[in-house]
Amino acid sequence: MDSKYLIGSNGNARGLAAVFPVKRKLEPMKEQNVIKKPNNYSPPKQPTQVYKNVLANRKTSIEQERKALPVYHCRQRILKELEAHDTLLIMGETGSGKTTQIPQFLMQAGYANQGIIGITQPRRVAAITIAKRVAQEMACNVGEAVGYTVRFEDSTTERTRIRYLTDGILLREAIGDHLLRKYSAIMLDEAHERTVNADVLFGIVKEAQQERRKQKLSKLKLIITSATMDIDHFGQYFNVKGMYLEGRTHPVRIMHAKQTQDDYIHAALVTLFDIHRNEPINHDVLIFLTGQEEIEALAQQIRQLARINNSGPSDVRVFTLYAQLSQGKQLECFMPVPANTRKIVLATNIAETSITIPGIRCVIDCGFVKQKSFNASSGLDLLKTVRISQAQAWQRSGRAGRDAPGKCYRTYTKQAMTAFPSATQPEILRANLTSTVLQLLALGIDCYSFDFIDAPEQQGVVSAYKTLEKLGGIKSVTVPCITTTGRWLAQFPLDPRYAKLLLSAPSFGCMDEMLSLVAAMNSDNVFIGHADKSELASLAHAKFQSKHGDHLTLLKVFATFQKIEKTKIWCHDNFLNIRNLTYARNVRNQLQEIATRLNLAVNSCGDNLDAVKKCLISGLFENIAMLQKEGHYLTLSGRQKARIHPSSVLHGKYKPPCILFTELVQTEQNYLRQVTEISIEWIEEVVPSIKITHK
DNA sequence: GAGCACTGC
Numbered sequence: 275m276d277s278k279y280l281i282g283s284n285g286n287a288r289g290l291a292a293v294f295p296v297k298r299k300l301e302p303m304k305e306q307n308v309i310k311k312p313n314n315y316s317p318p319k320q321p322t323q324v325y326k327n328v329l330a331n332r333k334t335s336i337e338q339e340r341k342a343l344p345v346y347h348c349r350q351r352i353l354k355e356l357e358a359h360d361t362l363l364i365m366g367e368t369g370s371g372k373t374t375q376i377p378q379f380l381m382q383a384g385y386a387n388q389g390i391i392g393i394t395q396p397r398r399v400a401a402i403t404i405a406k407r408v409a410q411e412m413a414c415n416v417g418e419a420v421g422y423t424v425r426f427e428d429s430t431t432e433r434t435r436i437r438y439l440t441d442g443i444l445l446r447e448a449i450g451d452h453l454l455r456k457y458s459a460i461m462l463d464e465a466h467e468r469t470v471n472a473d474v475l476f477g478i479v480k481e482a483q484q485e486r487r488k489q490k491l492s493k494l495k496l497i498i499t500s501a502t503m504d505i506d507h508f509g510q511y512f513n514v515k516g517m518y519l520e521g522r523t524h525p526v527r528i529m530h531a532k533q534t535q536d537d538y539i540h541a542a543l544v545t546l547f548d549i550h551r552n553e554p555i556n557h558d559v560l561i562f563l564t565g566q567e568e569i570e571a572l573a574q575q576i577r578q579l580a581r582i583n584n585s586g587p588s589d590v591r592v593f594t595l596y597a598q599l600s601q602g603k604q605l606e607c608f609m610p611v612p613a614n615t616r617k618i619v620l621a622t623n624i625a626e627t628s629i630t631i632p633g634i635r636c637v638i639d640c641g642f643v644k645q646k647s648f649n650a651s652s653g654l655d656l657l658k659t660v661r662i663s664q665a666q667a668w669q670r671s672g673r674a675g676r677d678a679p680g681k682c683y684r685t686y687t688k689q690a691m692t693a694f695p696s697a698t699q700p701e702i703l704r705a706n707l708t709s710t711v712l713q714l715l716a717l718g719i720d721c722y723s724f725d726f727i728d729a730p731e732q733q734g735v736v737s738a739y740k741t742l743e744k745l746g747g748i749k750s751v752t753v754p755c756i757t758t759t760g761r762w763l764a765q766f767p768l769d770p771r772y773a774k775l776l777l778s779a780p781s782f783g784c785m786d787e788m789l790s791l792v793a794a795m796n797s798d799n800v801f802i803g804h805a806d807k808s809e810l811a812s813l814a815h816a817k818f819q820s821k822h823g824d825h826l827t828l829l830k831v832f833a834t835f836q837k838i839e840k841t842k843i844w845c846h847d848n849f850l851n852i853r854n855l856t857y858a859r860n861v862r863n864q865l866q867e868i869a870t871r872l873n874l875a876v877n878s879c880g881d882n883l884d885a886v887k888k889c890l891i892s893g894l895f896e897n898i899a900m901l902q903k904e905g906h907y908l909t910l911s912g913r914q915k916a917r918i919h920p921s922s923v924l925h926g927k928y929k930p931p932c933i934l935f936t937e938l939v940q941t942e943q944n945y946l947r948q949v950t951e952i953s954i955e956w957i958e959e960v961v962p963s964i965k966i967t968h969k
Numbered sequence: 970g971a972g973c974a975c976t977g978c
Contacts (some may be wrong), residue, residue: 397976425978442978471977565974597975622974644974657973701976709978767978799973864978920971942971 336411343371344520352376352517353383360483361496361514365505367521368672372499373463374408377436380459380495381419386435388492389458394441394475396467397628398424405429405438425767426860441471442767445478449716449764453482459495465508466500466665467627468700470710477725478717480512501665504697511727524675526637530688538640539563539572541685545638546576549683550590550616557635557680558617560625562670564644564659569594569620576618589614595621595629598798601853607631626669630676637674639667641686641694647704650737653896653912655706655939663698664691700728707738708770712747715756716764722754741896744963745774765868768792774893776869782889784879789869791825791886793862794832795936795948797854801831803921811849818848819923823933823950825890826883827923832858887952890934891960897938898957899946901931907946909938910964916944924949932957 340346345366356362366372377391385391395401405422412419421430422438430437441462448454460479465472476498483494498508505516535541542561549559563569573592580590593607608631611617619631623643643666647656662670667684674680684691702710707730711721721735739751747760747770756764759777766773772792779788794800803811818834820826835855838844845852869876879885891898899907899916907916916938918925924933936948957964 440977442976446978467976469976565972567972598973624975626975628975646974659974713978803972861978917970921973926970939973941973945971947973 340371340375340411343375344369344522345371345375348517348519349375349379353379355517356380356495356497359514360487360493361498361512363505363508363512363514363516364497364499364519365502365516366499366519367502367523368676369522370519372519373404374411376461376497376499378408378412381435385459385495387458390434390456391436391459391461392444392454392457393436393438393461393463394444394472395438396441396464396469396472398440399628401438401440402427408436408438426864441469441475445471445475445713446767448475448478448482449713452478452717453486453489453491454479454494455486455491457494458492459497461497461499463499464501465498466504466697468504468698468702470702470705473700473702473727474710474714476511476727477719480725481719501669504665507727523672524677524679526671526675526680526682528671529681529683530691531685532687534687534690535685538642538685539568542638542640543572543575543579545683545685546618547579549636549638553636553681555614555616556633558619558631558633559636559638560619560621560631560634560673561638561640562625563620563622563640564642565622566596566598569596569622573620576620590616590618593617593619595619595625595631597622597624598851600851604629623666623670625673626666630673632677634673634676635678635680637671637680637682639670639682639684641667641684641691645704648706648734650706650731650734651912652914653909653938654914654944655937657939657941661694663695665697667691667694702726702730703728705730706769707734708741709768711735711738712742712756712760712764712770715742715748715754716761720754742770744895744961745770745893747774762872765872766865768796768865771893771896772796775889776865776874778892779889780875780877782879782885782892783877783882784885784889785869785874785876786878787829787883787886788889789862789865789876790832790836790858791829793858793865794828794855795825796861797858798851800828800851800854800858801921802849802851814848820883822883822887823924823930824922824948825934825936825950826886828948829886831855835859887934887950888956888960890950891952891956894934894936895957895961895964897935898952899933899935900954901929901933905929907933909946910966912938914938914944916946918949919945919947921947922949924951 364372373393377393380386380391401422401424405420406416409416409420414420417429417431418433420436421434423430423443424440425443454460462472462475479496483496486494498512500508509516531541546559546561563572573594576592591611595604595607607619617633625631641662642659643662644657645660649656671682674682714721714724736751739748739754742748742760743751745763747757747763749755749757762777763770763773766776772795775788775792779785801815818827818830820830831850832855835841836859841852845855896911898910900910902908909916930951932952932954933949934952935946939945939947954966957966
């Protein structure tokens with residue numbers, strides 16, 4: 275092996291290696307943002323009877339565990355601060371117990387007497403598992419005093435006082451009631467993740483709080499919890515000072531590369547084998563990489579090298595971990611490995627927050643991540659490998675210290691890291707805003723004046739308004755005003771362009787088909803393409819191919835899936851992703867419920883599939899491209915040069931003169947993903963405002 | 970003739 279990359283973990287660096295222990299510094303709390311004590315403050319009520327019963331039933335071992343949590347000792351202080359201030363900002367480190375304990379403190383203090391306590395989470399699984407844990411602590415069943423609400427699943431009852439929910443659900447609820455009247459307290463957990471939903475919620479809860487004060491309604495208490503990085507920003511926005519909660523994690527020693535590495539995969543590989551030679555065999559390794567292909571390739575390489583080289587004292591077991599992997603394969607990395615074997619997990623940033631693998635003592639961080647961003651002027655989606663942020667680097671290294679002291683090897687220099695952005699850019703600054711803008715309008719809020727913690731660029735907002743105007747959802751771009759159509763569009767948990775497809779489908783006579791297609795388009799790729807089994811897979815997929823293009827192919831797959839009984843075997847035999855198809859089924863059911871509520875006729879076009887294709891134009895009229903004589907396509911709006919993506923059924927075959935596409939993505943080139951042939955004449959027929967200039 | 974990170978309603 276090339277020795278210039280070797281890491282000497284004992285400090286005698288050779289090449290890449292170098293030992294630079296780095297301590298994470300905590301910024302001292304700033305006091306300038308202290309809020310004044312409100313004058314109309316009333317002390318909370320006494321504990322409810324429900325809670326007294328709960329206390330009586332609580333098991334002592336759980337009680338001991340609770341007392342050991344760092345947050346437990348801050349109970350009085352948290353309650354006191356919350357009495358004095360309506361908003362509380364808590365910097366809670368991993369393992370502080372904030373998410374499970376603070377809601378219980380609030381309930382105990384009587385905050386759940388006139389309204390419930392809501393805690394938002396960025397992820398479904400988190401909302402569910404935390405609710406279950408807290409129910410256990412309170413010796414009740416989920417759905418009694420404690421419950422959760424996530425999409426497709428609501429465990430709460432009228433008895434529920436503490437409710438864990440995803441931020442998306444709370445945002446939906448806000449559309450129904452801007453003042454969030456059913457809540458007496460809301461905790462926005464993991465605020466530093468800065469999801470689009472959370473960013474919008476910040477503004478909404480802030481306004482709800484002010485408005486309730488103005489209307490002399492019951493108070494809305496807010497607790498924002500975040501990791502340490504962005505705390506000043508939150509402090510200024512909410513006009514409060516932060517409170518620090520220590521965590522319970524172990525120290526992680528950080529090692530940076532001594533020299534710049536131009537091949538981070540190779541650097542990771544060499545580092546791994548160095549760890550394997552020098553570290554105790556029971557220290558498991560987690561390697562952060564950027565994507566599926568990279569992960570599978572490196573996994574192969576490691577397995578081979580381990581076999582040939584036998585370089586280490588013992589064996590290795592390699593696991594891969596990324597979102598598209600089946601549930602079963604994902605769970606494999608949780609299984610214990612035989613003695614004298616090292617567990618090596620190659621993961622995307624799914625292992626950064628979503629999945630925690632026990633036993634990890636070493637992390638190798640390549641310093642890159644694949645990130646999606648949206649360019650409003652070209653309508654281009656960019657999926658690029660970019661540098662991670664410094665915050666992300668710390669998050670990754672922390673994964674080595676969950677169970678015991680650990681080590682983190684960074685395949686980039688300490689110097690290089692200073693050039694990394696300090697925090698990941700909030701998603702709202704790089705997302706397509708059509709959906710967000712409409713949701714805000716449904717709330718009666720104009721995006722131009724909304725109090726964003728970080729306002730998106732004007733251009734993105736304007737282009738979102740323009741799209742909404744073309745969809746018939748708003749009246750004017752300069753002074754946007756939501757229409758009845760707009761209100762209907764906002765009813766669907768979909769991109770407004772997809773929602774439009776459902777609103778227009780009845781008049782094309784293809785609602786049944788469109789419900790299925792939109793549901794399927796909303797789920798991730800249903801086709802499984804194996805590198806080693808590609809011939810078998812494409813043979814299986816060929817059965818579903820429609821000459822019209824990818825949309826009707828997808829529809830055929832989903833329709834067959836809906837009819838089949840033994841879905842598991844069928845999906846396996848046909849190289850289809852059962853998880854994504856099942857998700858599509860759930861989405862379809864939800865969409866159909868909403869359609870029924872809106873009195874939309876569920877009609878079917880049978881074999882007249884032109885109806886489906888025409889209907890697609892009604893929402894995706896911005897996604898049309900024309901074939902040029904040079905052989906590439908040019909998008910109608912945005913005038914981008916692009917080619918049909920190789921994954922398309924229309925790729926490499928006859929090139930239709932006019933196509934409709936789902937997405938324009940830039941990777942190495944511009945690609946049109948999911949395409950369908952349409953007639954040029956249909957465009958003006960379906961959307962009269964679009965004029966096609968020939969040649 | 971190339972390849973898509975991660976969430977969520």
